[in-house]
Amino acid sequence: MMSDRLTPTAISRVLDRVLHTVQKPARYTGGEWNSVVKPWDQIPYKIALVFPDTYELGMSNLGLAILYDIVNRQPDMLAERVYAPWLDMEAVMRREGLPLFSLETRHPVADFDIVGFSLPYEQLYTNVLNLLDLAGIPLRSAQRTSAHPLILAGGSAAYNPEPMHAFFDAFVIGEGEEVLLEIVRAYGDWRESLHGQPEASTEARQDLLRRLARIPGVYVPSLYAVSYAADGTLRAIQPLVPEAQLPVVKRIVPVLPPPVTRFIVPYLDTVHNRAAIEIQRGCTRGCRFCQAGVVYRPVRERPVDEVLAAIDAIVADCGFEEVSLLSLSSSDYSAIGELVRRIVARHGASKLSIGLPSLRIESFSVELMDLLEKGRRRSGFTFAPEAATDRLRDVINKPIATEALLRVAEEVYARGWTTIKLYFMIGHPTQTAADVEAIADLAWEVMKIGRRVLGGKAKVRVGVSTLVPKPHTPFQWCAMADEATIRAHIDLLRQRLRGRNFHLNCNDPRATLMEAFLSRGDRRLADVIERAWRLGAKFDAWEDVYRHDAWMQAFAEHGLDPDWYARRERPLGEVLPWDHISVGVSKRFLIEEYRHALQGAVIDDCREHCFSCGILGQFKALRRAAPDAAWGCPPLGRGKERQPVDVHPIPLYYNEEMSPNLAAVAGPRVPQRARRRADLPQPVPK
Numbered sequence: 165m166m167s168d169r170l171t172p173t174a175i176s177r178v179l180d181r182v183l184h185t186v187q188k189p190a191r192y193t194g195g196e197w198n199s200v201v202k203p204w205d206q207i208p209y210k211i212a213l214v215f216p217d218t219y220e221l222g223m224s225n226l227g228l229a230i231l232y233d234i235v236n237r238q239p240d241m242l243a244e245r246v247y248a249p250w251l252d253m254e255a256v257m258r259r260e261g262l263p264l265f266s267l268e269t270r271h272p273v274a275d276f277d278i279v280g281f282s283l284p285y286e287q288l289y290t291n292v293l294n295l296l297d298l299a300g301i302p303l304r305s306a307q308r309t310s311a312h313p314l315i316l317a318g319g320s321a322a323y324n325p326e327p328m329h330a331f332f333d334a335f336v337i338g339e340g341e342e343v344l345l346e347i348v349r350a351y352g353d354w355r356e357s358l359h360g361q362p363e364a365s366t367e368a369r370q371d372l373l374r375r376l377a378r379i380p381g382v383y384v385p386s387l388y389a390v391s392y393a394a395d396g397t398l399r400a401i402q403p404l405v406p407e408a409q410l411p412v413v414k415r416i417v418p419v420l421p422p423p424v425t426r427f428i429v430p431y432l433d434t435v436h437n438r439a440a441i442e443i444q445r446g447c448t449r450g451c452r453f454c455q456a457g458v459v460y461r462p463v464r465e466r467p468v469d470e471v472l473a474a475i476d477a478i479v480a481d482c483g484f485e486e487v488s489l490l491s492l493s494s495s496d497y498s499a500i501g502e503l504v505r506r507i508v509a510r511h512g513a514s515k516l517s518i519g520l521p522s523l524r525i526e527s528f529s530v531e532l533m534d535l536l537e538k539g540r541r542r543s544g545f546t547f548a549p550e551a552a553t554d555r556l557r558d559v560i561n562k563p564i565a566t567e568a569l570l571r572v573a574e575e576v577y578a579r580g581w582t583t584i585k586l587y588f589m590i591g592h593p594t595q596t597a598a599d600v601e602a603i604a605d606l607a608w609e610v611m612k613i614g615r616r617v618l619g620g621k622a623k624v625r626v627g628v629s630t631l632v633p634k635p636h637t638p639f640q641w642c643a644m645a646d647e648a649t650i651r652a653h654i655d656l657l658r659q660r661l662r663g664r665n666f667h668l669n670c671n672d673p674r675a676t677l678m679e680a681f682l683s684r685g686d687r688r689l690a691d692v693i694e695r696a697w698r699l700g701a702k703f704d705a706w707e708d709v710y711r712h713d714a715w716m717q718a719f720a721e722h723g724l725d726p727d728w729y730a731r732r733e734r735p736l737g738e739v740l741p742w743d744h745i746s747v748g749v750s751k752r753f754l755i756e757e758y759r760h761a762l763q764g765a766v767i768d769d770c771r772e773h774c775f776s777c778g779i780l781g782q783f784k785a786l787r788r789a790a791p792d793a794a795w796g797c798p799p800l801g802r803g804k805e806r807q808p809v810d811v812h813p814i815p816l817y818y819n820e821e822m823s824p825n826l827a828a829v830a831g832p833r834v835p836q837r838a839r840r841r842a843d844l845p846q847p848v849p850k
């Protein structure tokens with residue numbers, strides 16, 4: 165787009181003068197190894213990829229790195245990066261009249277054709293507004309014309325797009341790899357069709373939005389009307405034009421695209437200063453609090469050879485000393501043993517360190533980590549039981565017996581790790597004070613084992629967060645715990661977990677409340693978000709910057725109650741603000757799972773039995789097109805037995821304390837665990 169904004173040369177001139185006055189100037193210089201600079205004037209389609217938080221966080225976001233790679237591989241497109249300037253830099257930019265600019269060529273963001281925001285979490289919403297303002301782009305979609313860039317968003321927070329509906333022209337629901345290119349092509353067709361039309365036209369803009377709405381997985385909020393009942397709940401969400409899909413079904417890729425291997429190498433330390441390879445997308449464990457476990461279904465695995473080749477290429481192209489293998493549940497990657505063995509054979513003698521997060525609490529995980537970290541300093545081993553009693557772990561469908569956890573803890577200390585990190589959540593449905601006490605008891609048990617094995621060197625770090633019942637999970641109907649209860653439970657843990665080598669970290673309940681009302685909110689929150697930003701809220705994920713007062717004032721001014729959104733149990737029949745967004749998992753399955761939770765019933769990993777969550781029905785054609793080994797779901801029409809959720813023996817077992825009668829009928833959980841372990845790759849010999 166043509167503009168009378170500052171040129172890149174003029175922007176550079178100002179930066180030369182001011183950058184030495186701000187913290188970490190390397191956040192704003194660009195020019196890093198592997199960044200892609202294309203000739204601006206020769207490329208027809210220009211896309212700014214924005215991470216609305218600091219450079220250090222944004223550079224660690226794999227989703228944006230994937231899109232950057234995909235777009236820059238297209239000869240007629242360029243992608244450049246934009247991050248949120250920190251407060252000091254923002255003050256300088258506003259003082260100097262500097263617009264928000266890209267790192268690669270320093271073009272103003274408003275000069276791009278498409279601006280795509282990554283929204284992995286809700287605390288970024290006010291930063292989006294701040295960045296649009298810094299870019300000189302009208303905040304609201306309705307105020308923009310065809311002369312403005314198209315403003316898009318995608319990422320986990322977009323699974324409930326409604327609170328931000330007013331600010332984005334369109335949302336990408338699901339995986340963006342293919343959709344983004346389709347959007348650019350649709351944009352190109354639209355631009356060609358513009359001959360003779362005025363530059364700044366709202367009608368032309370409307371035409372573009374209707375074209376985008378035809379692309380599967382694209383949600384254009386302005387093409388839907390929302391109505392409310394007298395009690396403030398939603399009555400309906402209805403399309404206004406034929407192009408608007410209902411529901412908008414998320415997009416997935418049938419097979420994981422080739423991994424990024426030319427990572428940009430930063431000049432300053434970032435949050436995850438390493439390369440990352442996604443070994444598997446999706447998770448079949450079915451933890452009931454976990455949004456990622458639902459929205460990233462189905463499981464798709466990357467072949468071992470592809471992972472190994474990517475590690476080699478990353479070492480050659482980037483020089484990173486650390487590569488992280490990403491997955492929601494690494495232990496469930498079907499060839500995890502083989503992968504680790506072959507990595508160790510190839511890179512064991514080098515300085516390359518391999519991160520393998522999200523392992524299950526079992527001996528096999530300790531074996532794997534032992535192999536990967538041989539000869540290196542061992543800092544911490546992480547367990548995420550999420551609840552401290554067997555009963556509550558059944559409610560959340562993360563069944564691991566306390567006894568087994570303690571056995572693994574002993575192994576961890578015995579093999580030389582000095583610190584065990586334990587992650588828990590408080591506020592799960594049916595949780596009692598005894599379940600919270602049990603967190604302290606369990607942490608002390610682990611510490612006692614550590615002291616027995618290692619003496620005074622043993623450390624335990626405990627992280628406690630509060631459950632935010634997230635959209636699209638079986639807990640989406642639950643209320644978040646009230647603040648007094650959360651504070652009482654945190655106080656209890658603070659009192660109980662004092663002592664040498666204990667470290668306790670708890671989330672601020674006010675920040676959790678914000679995450680809850682934003683993730684569970686409806687369209688009325690757009691005004692609240694804008695008001696909170698105008699009152700000074702930004703960088704809401706940063707504890708020392710977060711302005712709770714601004715949020716509360718914004719709610720009060722709009723006559724809304726944050727607790728109504730966050731702490732209200734919702735009846736199963738209520739229309740939820742995200743009901744028109746489909747992640748492919750049926751509501752029927754989520755309701756069954758909610759009921760199972762309240763009964764303390766556990767279901768197994770769905771690689772063992774398919775529970776007909778809805779994914780296979782939704783993505784039948786893609787499943788047929790993908791090789792059988794690529795998906796964790798069974799092949800269609802053959803192979804594994806399908807297990808409908810409403811037929812015995814589901815749930816696989818019931819917690820005896822909660823459902824004594826059903827426990828007798830359904831039997832113990834042991835057989836599934838044992839059979840699964842028999843199928844696992846054997847532990848690698850030391």
Ligand code: SF4
Pocket residue numbers: 448461462463770771773774775776777778779780796797798
């Ligand atoms: S379709 Fe079956 S196997 Fe696939 S994610 Fe759903 S329950 Fe699991």
